[in-house]
Amino acid sequence: MIGKKPRITATDLILLAGVGVAVVWLLYQATVQAQYRWNWQAIPQYLLRLDAQSGRWVPGLILQGVLVTLRLSIWATILALIIGTVMGLFRTSCSRYRRMLGTGYVELIRNIPVLVWIFIFYYFIGDRLLPAIGISRATFMDDGPLSGILGLLMAEPSRVPIFISGAVALAVYEGAYITEIIRAGIQSIDKGQWEASSGLGFTRIQQLRYVIFPQALRRIMPPLAGQFISTIKDSAIVSVISIQELTFQGMELMAATFLTFEVWITILAIYFVICLVCSLLVERFELYLKKEARPA
Amino acid sequence: MRIVTRMTRIFILAVLVFTLAGIPGAMAADNQDSVVEQVIQRGVLRVGMSTFVPWAMKDKTGKLIGFEIDVATRLAEDMGVKVEFVPTKWSGIIPALLTGKFDVIIGGMGILPSRNLKVNFTAPYDYTGMSIVASKKMAAGKTGIEAFNKPGVTIAARLGSTAVTAAKKYLPNAEIRMFDDEAQAYQEVINGRAHAVVGSAPTPAFQAIKYPEKLYLPIDGTFTREPIGFAVQKGDVDTLNYFNNWIGYVAAEGWLMERKTYWFETKDWESQIQ
Numbered sequence: 428m429i430g431k432k433p434r435i436t437a438t439d440l441i442l443l444a445g446v447g448v449a450v451v452w453l454l455y456q457a458t459v460q461a462q463y464r465w466n467w468q469a470i471p472q473y474l475l476r477l478d479a480q481s482g483r484w485v486p487g488l489i490l491q492g493v494l495v496t497l498r499l500s501i502w503a504t505i506l507a508l509i510i511g512t513v514m515g516l517f518r519t520s521c522s523r524y525r526r527m528l529g530t531g532y533v534e535l536i537r538n539i540p541v542l543v544w545i546f547i548f549y550y551f552i553g554d555r556l557l558p559a560i561g562i563s564r565a566t567f568m569d570d571g572p573l574s575g576i577l578g579l580l581m582a583e584p585s586r587v588p589i590f591i592s593g594a595v596a597l598a599v600y601e602g603a604y605i606t607e608i609i610r611a612g613i614q615s616i617d618k619g620q621w622e623a624s625s626g627l628g629f630t631r632i633q634q635l636r637y638v639i640f641p642q643a644l645r646r647i648m649p650p651l652a653g654q655f656i657s658t659i660k661d662s663a664i665v666s667v668i669s670i671q672e673l674t675f676q677g678m679e680l681m682a683a684t685f686l687t688f689e690v691w692i693t694i695l696a697i698y699f700v701i702c703l704v705c706s707l708l709v710e711r712f713e714l715y716l717k718k719e720a721r722p723a
Numbered sequence: 724m725r726i727v728t729r730m731t732r733i734f735i736l737a738v739l740v741f742t743l744a745g746i747p748g749a750m751a752a753d754n755q756d757s758v759v760e761q762v763i764q765r766g767v768l769r770v771g772m773s774t775f776v777p778w779a780m781k782d783k784t785g786k787l788i789g790f791e792i793d794v795a796t797r798l799a800e801d802m803g804v805k806v807e808f809v810p811t812k813w814s815g816i817i818p819a820l821l822t823g824k825f826d827v828i829i830g831g832m833g834i835l836p837s838r839n840l841k842v843n844f845t846a847p848y849d850y851t852g853m854s855i856v857a858s859k860k861m862a863a864g865k866t867g868i869e870a871f872n873k874p875g876v877t878i879a880a881r882l883g884s885t886a887v888t889a890a891k892k893y894l895p896n897a898e899i900r901m902f903d904d905e906a907q908a909y910q911e912v913i914n915g916r917a918h919a920v921v922g923s924a925p926t927p928a929f930q931a932i933k934y935p936e937k938l939y940l941p942i943d944g945t946f947t948r949e950p951i952g953f954a955v956q957k958g959d960v961d962t963l964n965y966f967n968n969w970i971g972y973v974a975a976e977g978w979l980m981e982r983k984t985y986w987f988e989t990k991d992w993e994s995q996i997q
Contacts, residue, residue: 681906683780
């Protein structure tokens with residue numbers, strides 16, 4: 428099989444033609460039969476528009492949503508990675524107390540629907556925690572340099588509390604899956620590696636740091652990358668608590684313009700492009716790791 | 724050594740538990756001022772709303788425009804504070820008000836006895852009514868509201884809106900399908916999968932003008948009349964009194980009527996949207 432050039436056979440052509448006909452028929456059904464009045468010309472102005480007053484190009488509604496989605500995903504990923512790593516180490520720890528803590532967290536989060544979790548977190552938990560650390564009051568400060576930085580990294584000051592609520596809820600949710608990925612990675616390393624490093628007089632932390640983790644990392648990377656991409660897609664769920672990310676902006680736009688399909692298709696394409704770019708980057712990174720691992 | 728760590732752990736846990744337990748108390752102490760007082764101190768009036776053409780919607784530049792937006796902006800102006808709009812999903816807007824995500828709902832909310840048990844309403848500042856628009860394909864020949872009150876008739880409406888209440892009351896025999904957004908409800912009828920959509924005037928009429936070959940109006944005007952008020956949290960008489968008198972003041976000026984005519988009777992604003 429290896430090295431054999433692929434040849435196009437009659438079966439391939441028939442299959443290809445079948446798929447082609449099905450796609451064309453679906454498109455025909457969607458456009459002509461449904462008698463939907465398409466209005467694609469209206470879409471570009473929601474992506475990017477020329478501001479009449481300043482004469483500069485500014486992001487439209489949809490692009491603003493993309494920026495929020497990206498910020499949200501990045502924060503949620505960083506937090507989830509921290510939570511996941513700590514909990515993953517807890518789950519593989521020698522201490523029974525820590526193992527129970529890790530297991531409790533994973534089982535609690537994994538067994539509730541994410542939508543319900545986000546609602547509960549926003550209305551009950553977030554509501555009690557954020558005022559306690561003084562965030563909601565601090566965010567009504569006047570426009571200073573700090574509010575500019577906040578605006579760039581998170582959201583405009585008035586929206587920071589809800590943004591934090593959303594990012595933390597998402598991070599806690601994704602963290603449970605990352606915990607399991609990290610646990611599986613560490614446990615997949617042969618027991619002999621622990622014993623050998625222990626025999627060399629390494630402490631447990633040194634064993635993890637120098638022997639186990641470098642090996643586990645290569646096995647952790649692919650599913651972890653998948654989880655990161657999942658986070659971007661899952662961030663659409665926080666639209667239910669009215670964070671103005673891509674999905675929410677799209678829905679608002681549909682409510683105002685009634686351009687249902689144009690807006691949904693645009694949003695679909697944007698999510699696809701973002702996730703595809705991330706996938707390709709991860710693929711590159713995996714190749715790099717493989718090269719590094721090869722003995723010189 | 725062992726005992727010391729254990730004691731430390733118990734101590735940390737105790738501190739954590741008591742801090743968390745103390746938070747609701749601290750918050751209750753915070754909220755003793757009336758909402759109006761808090762707004763003045765903060766310098767910002769936070770208004771909960773949801774997109775509903777032509778009450779509130781975003782224009783091309785992402786700025787909010789609409790009847791409610793005008794009302795809330797003027798209200799904040801008269802209070803001497805800045806206004807901040809908090810776009811919220813309609814289905815979650817009352818829980819968001821009750822948990823203090825914003826100070827007041829100015830979003831075309833119909834005053835319903837059932838809603839009034841959960842929140843306080845101001846005196847009505849506007850009246851709206853439910854109107855119905857039907858699919859030419861599905862409901863050909865049906866006129867009058869009674870024609871739709873039959874088993875096998877599907878009515879689309881927005882989840883959690885008074886359209887659902889009106890549809891259940893006037894069309895008890897029809898099947899009601901609920902959608903999160905108005906656009907989805909109208910799309911269902913345009914696609915010919917539901918017989919008609921019930922929605923606040925004037926959107927049904929506007930949609931019938933936009934899709935003349937697909938939609939028609941089975942009745943002229945509206946079949947209900949609903950008072951619209953601001954919604955605030957319960958137990959705050961000062962705020963209610965302020966808002967009620969503000970409504971009386973701007974109504975006497977004729978300003979409310981003038982704004983209403985602009986958004987509901989004319990379509991001068993349409994070019995700002997698309």
